[in-house]
Amino acid sequence: MGERLPLLGKRILVTRAKEQAKDFSDKIKQYGGTPLEVPLISFKLSSNQDEIKEKISKLDTYDWLIFTSKNGVDFFFHALTNHPSKLPKIAVVGTKTNDALIQKGYQADLLPSDFIGEGLTETLKPLMRNGDRFLLARGNLSRSHIPNELRKFGGIVDDLVIYDNDENVSEKDRLQEFLSQQQIDVITFTSPSTVRNFVKLVDGLPWREWLRRIDIVCIGPVTKEALQQFEIDVHVCPSEYTTDSMLTELISYYKK
Structure with a gap:
């Protein structure tokens, strides 16, 4: 079961815009993960x-x-x-x-x-x-x-x-609830704006403490740089900058 569903039991926060989230969430489900869609940006x-x-x-x-x-x-x-x-x-x-x-x-x-x-x-x-x-x-x-x-x-x-x-401020309460109740195992960031808006929406809360229990995945070097500017550790950053590669690298990370 673990080989076929390598993300089984993993609750994965999807922060990209609502209209872009479905395909990514569907792929997470295919690997056994549970996507939690909290779009932090809107277009x-x-x-x-x-x-x-x-x-x-x-x-x-x-x-x-x-x-x-x-x-x-x-x-x-x-x-x-x-x-x-x-x-x-x-x-x-x-x-x-x-x-x-x-x-x-x-x-x-x-x-x-x-x-x-x-x-x-x-x-x-x-x-x-x-x-x-x-x-x-x-x-x-x-x-x-x-x-x-x-x-x-x-x-x-x-x-x-x-x-x-x-910035999608309407998701502030849901984001804070997921984090404070330790309902997230992985956070995915697909752009610098998702990073900046995440930090804005958790400002004033002990979010750095919450992140210690969470794996951080980003889509590429530009988003990674945004995370590093806020001193957020990155656990997975693929060499090919696609959401498919994010999940492939995340699976490899958990196999180590």
Whole structure:
């Protein structure tokens, strides 16, 4: 039974947004674990509608369109009322982002093997020409690494905030109850914003004491850095930055 259900008995907190949690929770169940969905973030279309419409109306003036997340793809195409037959060359970060793009009927021209912004810029640099124009569709909390690096190499970057990542304060009581009653064995963090919002929602409580009994799993180095900034120990961080790899590495961690 343990081999087939390696996470049996493990109560695993899923902190990602509600609309993203189901697939992750289903995989946890497949391995015998119990997912506890407490979405610490929520997403909505950015309020800067005039800027979004203006940039989208000039799509044919860009050489590259960049997406760093599934959310960026979803909100961009939601705002794109008329789907053109041809878009600029498209660069994406991560297989999930590429999957979302394929669902919209388009294929990425560039998908780096390293699923973070640094991987994208390093792969793009040799392909760039001085003066290339980029439209980066991103969330309000995304890092500035990509636009900064592309500008260093002569790129002209329009940095378009297409969606907002908000703190989900409505989950505060549930989160605190799970923690204080020791009902969690594992916490999964899939972005720096889930980390920051977690710390905000448990502020003033003995959360560091609670975490001593809990294994911390993060999706990749950027999220790990956010955890380390709060001096939170990380027990599992996969080399491939996907939720599937998070669970695979967690299972390996428990087998040691």
